[in-house]
Amino acid sequence: SQQGEEDPQALSIQEGENATMNCSYKTSINNLQWYRQNSGRGLVHLILIRSNEREKHSGRLRVTLDTSKKSSSLLITASRAADTASYFCATDRGSGNTPLVFGKGTRLSVIA
Amino acid sequence: DGGITQSPKYLFRKEGQNVTLSCEQNLNHDAMYWYRQDPGQGLRLIYYSQIVNDFQKGDIAEGYSVSREKKESFPLTVTSAQKNPTAFYLCASSIVGINAEAFFGQGTRLTVV
Numbered sequence: 001s002q003q004g005e006e007d008p009q010a011l012s013i014q015e016g017e018n019a020t021m022n023c024s025y026k027t028s029i030n031n032l033q034w035y036r037q038n039s040g041r042g043l044v045h046l047i048l049i050r051s052n053e054r055e056k057h058s059g060r061l062r063v064t065l066d067t068s069k070k071s072s073s074l075l076i077t078a079s080r081a082a083d084t085a086s087y088f089c090a091t092d093r094g095s096g097n098t099p100l101v102f103g104k105g106t107r108l109s110v111i112a
Numbered sequence: 113d114g115g116i117t118q119s120p121k122y123l124f125r126k127e128g129q130n131v132t133l134s135c136e137q138n139l140n141h142d143a144m145y146w147y148r149q150d151p152g153q154g155l156r157l158i159y160y161s162q163i164v165n166d167f168q169k170g171d172i173a174e175g176y177s178v179s180r181e182k183k184e185s186f187p188l189t190v191t192s193a194q195k196n197p198t199a200f201y202l203c204a205s206s207i208v209g210i211n212a213e214a215f216f217g218q219g220t221r222l223t224v225v
Contacts, residue, residue: 004154030210042118042202042216045154050211088154092210099145099170100214104154 001082004032004089006104019076021106023089032065032072033090034102043088055094056070081112115139118203118217124225125190125197132186133220135203142208142217144186148172149200149219157199161186162208190222198224 007022023032033051035043049056049065049072056063062075076083086107088098116137125131137144142163147155159172161180175194180186186205190197201220206212 017211032211035214035216038199040221042218043204043214044216048211048213051159060163090214099143099157099160101157102155104152 004091004101005021006087006089006103006106008106010107010109011105012111013110014080015079015110017079019075019079019083019108019110021087021108023072023103025072025089025091026070028094029067030093030094031092032063034061034063034072034074034103035088035090037086037088037105039085044053070098076108079108079110081110084108086111116203116205116215116217118201118220120220121218122154123220123222125222126225128192130189130191131172131222133203133222135186135188135217136184137186137205137215138184139159139205139215140183141184141205143182143206143207143212145204145214146170146176146178146186146188147202147204149202158188197222 004023004025020112026037033048034046049063060077065072086105088102088105090102092098119134145160146158149155156172159178160177161167177189203217204214206214
């Protein structure tokens with residue numbers, strides 16, 4: 001079962017522009033996490049936002065969470081070619097210590 | 113260096129064979145996970161374990177088996193019962209907790225020949 005769904009599926013932007021990716025989920029959550037995956041590699045954790053938080057920043061990353069709409073967004077500001085990767089949102093299953101459920105991801109291409 | 117190591121990076125399997133993918137971590141994490149990723153898709157949970165000698169089925173456990181005899185190790189066997197095993201397999205580990213971040217290995221790409 002997939003809890004989160006990212007939108008858009010693919011995004012292509014010029015270097016220096018901002019990139020925004022969205023994630024929607026279905027059930028209540030304790031937290032929502034964003035991960036990055038370079039082609040053919042493992043995932044790397046970017047940021048975690050708890051259900052009682054509305055916004056969180058980490059460097060050039062800004063994450064928002066709207067639990068009433070069951071949605072989150074990831075903003076990457078001043079993008080660089082090195083940001084080219086797939087980005088996944090992941091949620092818990094809402095109860096206890098449960099494994100993460102991942103969406104299908106957004107493929108971001110940053111063109112130099 | 114602390115981390116999670118998967119081996120091999122590439123694996124080829126003949127039809128009808130069982131193969132075992134290795135996953136080792138030295139992060140002292142209690143929880144370990146196996147995910148499967150198909151091209152252009154997200155990750156789907158195969159099996160997970162939160163303590164030694166115990167594990168649970170995930171969303172797509174059929175055709176797979178695991179063991180957790182040591183805290184550091186969580187090998188995955190892809191059996192001949194798995195009808196479509198060609199995929200990218202990712203192992204992860206974490207502490208056991210509500211707001212736990214997952215640490216991933218670099219993956220094993222399995223191809224049936």
